[in-house]
Amino acid sequence: xxxxxxxxxxxxxxxxxxxxxxxxxxxxxxxxxxxxxxxxxxxxxxxxxxxxxxxxxxxxxxxxxxxxxxxxxxxxxxxxxxxxxxxxxxxxxxxxxxxxxxxxxxxxxxxxxxxxxxxxxxxxxxxxxxxxxxxxxxxxxxxxxxxxxxxxxxxxxxxxxxxxxxxxxxxxxxxxxx
Numbered sequence: 613x614x615x616x617x618x619x620x621x622x623x624x625x626x627x628x629x630x631x632x633x634x635x636x637x638x639x640x641x642x643x644x645x646x647x648x649x650x651x652x653x654x655x656x657x658x659x660x661x662x663x664x665x666x667x668x669x670x671x672x673x674x675x676x677x678x679x680x681x682x683x684x685x686x687x688x689x690x691x692x693x694x695x696x697x698x699x700x701x702x703x704x705x706x707x708x709x710x711x712x713x714x715x716x717x718x719x720x721x722x723x724x725x726x727x728x729x730x731x732x733x734x735x736x737x738x739x740x741x742x743x744x745x746x747x748x749x750x751x752x753x754x755x756x757x758x759x760x761x762x763x764x765x766x767x768x769x770x771x772x773x774x775x776x777x778x779x780x781x782x783x784x785x786x787x788x789x790x
Contacts, residue, residue, distance in 0.1 A: 614664050614674075620645065621675035625694035625729075628655050636697040636731060660684065662691075678708060680728075689724035691715055700730040712737055719767075725756040736781075738767040743781045745769060 623642045627635040630653035641647040646656070662682025663673050675681035679702025683692040693703050693712065703712060716737040718724035726737040732747040736756055748754070748771055755770040759782060767783035 614667075616661070616664070617674070619674055619676040621681050621696060622656075622659060622661060625681060625696060626655070626659065628653060630655065635694065635729060672707065678702060680708075686718075686724055689718075691718065691724065691726045693726065693728045695728065695730035697731060703728055703730070713739060719756055719758075722757065725754070727754075736767075736769050738783065741767060741783050743767060743769050743783050745771070745779075745781060748779075 620642055623639040623646065624637065625635055627633070628639065631639060631641070633639050639646075641652075646652055660683075661675065662684045663669050663675055663678075665684060666673075666682070669682075672678065673682075675696075679699035680693050680695040683690075683694065685692055695703055703709065712726060712728075716726045716739050718726065719736075720739050728735040728737060728742075734745045734748050734752065736743045736745065736754070753772045755768075755772055757768055758765050759768040760766075761782060769781045770777050771779040
């Protein structure tokens with residue numbers, strides 16, 4: 613059975629509005645563990661670390677070792693990766709990057725998407741490429757998929773507010789057999 617052990621990365625990378633704690637900022641209650649554990653707010657109580665939940669992920673995937681944590685939010689169609697501020701490219705290294713790209717098949721299969729949060733930059737990972745969105749706010753509504761443009765199928769991300777498209781990113785061409 614896995615346990616957090618010395619890992620407290622969730623106490624740094626997650627956004628906890630109830631504590632006025634933004635993403636990438638260590639929680640003021642962090643001191644070798646959670647100083648308010650019995651009274652911690654709902655987002656802390658309900659958070660499930662992907663490494664703890666996914667038995668197939670070995671010790672190399674423990675967040676303090678990997679440099680990022682995984683939030684499994686497939687109920688809303690997202691697999692989120694929150695990156696340690698001191699190691700913004702940790703998710704791009706082996707063995708992680710290859711597995712993250714495999715997970716990104718969710719976009720291709722129309723079952724969800726992989727989002728990477730590294731500092732102020734949100735990146736959508738497609739099997740074919742990544743689209744860096746920059747800062748999109750703490751709770752963006754993203755439409756992720758593909759569009760046919762210029763005779764080719766291209767990765768597409770739209771930042772929406774209801775029916776209004778606030779911003780759109782279109783990636784490079786994808787081979788027809790993809």
